[in-house]
Amino acid sequence: MDKIAVVILNWNGVKLLEQFLPSIIQFSKEAKIYVADNASTDDSVNFVRQNFPSVEIVKNTGNYGFAKGYNDALKHIDAEIYALVNSDIEVTENWLQPILHTFDSEKQTAIIQPKILDFKNKEYFEYAGAAGGFIDKYGFPFCRGRVFETIEKDNGQYDDNCELFWASGACFFIRKDVYDELEGFDESFFAHQEEIDLCWRAANEGHIIKYNSASVVYHVGGATLQQGNPKKTFLNFRNSLLMLVKNLPKKGLFFVIFFRMVLDGVAGIRFLTQGKFKHTFAILKAHFSFYCISLKYLRQRKDFQIQQYYTVKSVVYLYYIRKLTIFKEIFNTIQNIKN
Known part of the structure; x- marks a missing residue:
């Protein structure tokens, strides 16, 4: 069994693979790298075979979206830790070491998210995950570094390791035994919110979800399904x-x-x-x-x-009525109420 497998889900993403797969290969010497292909109709599979022969390909029989796409592919991949990585992610040098260290030293930690910055504007956090996620009482998600449409500049304000409620599916590390215990993602979701659901189920079973800022990746965001779709x-x-x-x-x-x-x-x-x-x-x-x-x-x-399960009762109220648009403003409000 391998220590860690980096698994990139792909559907008709040959241009994204051409752009982003080289950084993953260059900076992931500790991992075995896979492309899980959701029955692409472009030249994705041939492109990977011809240009990156060290990358293994797992071929799904249909376009099953994020949830079933990963569930089916991971049945064929044996590793202690899965790194599920979007095809529009650029990784950085030593991005895996802090994650592996946390898993090795913290046995209760089951899921980890790195710092996710915007590939197009690298000084800012990226919408899908930023510095780790939480939800309010009514299930609205928000992140350290991103609350609804407000995205913060990375000034080191979230350079820490902390517990989260949910980790972003854009770059999602999980122990194989926990993934199997939870029976993977809910395939009825197809895509979107499935990682929050999985993290919630993990929390219900007593597992810990964490953020590690020492691992940094850059995400294009919306490359597969645009925000306004x-x-x-x-x-x-x-x-x-x-x-x-x-x-x-x-x-x-x-x-x-x-x-x-x-x-x-x-x-x-x-x-x-x-x-x-x-x-x-x-x-x-x-x-x-x-x-x-x-x-x-x-x-x-x-x-x-x-x-x-929730951090605040209504992030909608705090954001749209109280005009608290930054995570730390919301967090400070919570602390003042508690005190």
């Missing part, structure tokens, strides 16, 4: 509701879901006022899809859920 809106809103049904504590379960759906309605109205009619429709479609499968997810709930 209505399909992404649909997946984010539907999967958030499914995640809540699966993982919320029993007490207050239905109230939290109902209130979250009300907030989704507000978001839909906001899209309408902005002329983004396709996004409003995507939210309606997400709710209808949720209604159709919510009973199935209620039956899948585990016996135990952690009670204190």
Whole structure:
């Protein structure tokens, strides 16, 4: 069994592989590198075989998205630690050593995220993960370094190692035995929010998720599905509701879901006022899809859920009403309330 496997999920991403795979090969001497291909119709597989013969290819039989794409590919990869890396990630020298050290020295740590900066503007954090993620009571995610549309400049303010609630799927390290224990990602999600769901399930089982700033990567973001795509809106809103049904504590379960759906309605109205009619429709479609499968997810709930899963009651209120747009402003507000 290898110590660590770097696994890059690919679908018709030959240009991304050409641009970003060289940095992974150059700076990942400790790892075995795989491309997990989701039945690409471009020249991805041949390109990798011809130009990077040291990289192994795992071929999935269809375009299964992020969740099932990784689940199927990892059945064929034997390593103590999986590094799941987007095809639009540039890694840096020694990016693996701090992660491996943490796994070796902290046996309870099951999942780790590095510092994720913006490839296009390297002084700033990147939207999808930044310096590690948290959620509020109603399941809205936010990050150290990114709260909704506000993205911070990296001034070293998050140069630490700390516990998180969720780690970004853009660059996601997990122990194989924990991945197997949790039965991988929820394949119904297809893509988006599946890493938060997996981290929540890991936390329910007593595992620790951490951030390690000594490991740095750069992420293009939106290279596979643009931020303004209505399909992404649909997946984010539907999967958030499914995640809540699966993982919320029993007490207050239905109230939290109902209130979250009300907030989704507000978001839909906001899209309408902005002329983004396709996004409003995507939210309606997400709710209808949720209604159709919510009973199935209620039956899948585990016996135990952690009670204190959220950092703040409503990041929506703090951001849009209180105008607290920076993570540390929100954190300081929480500390003042506690004191």
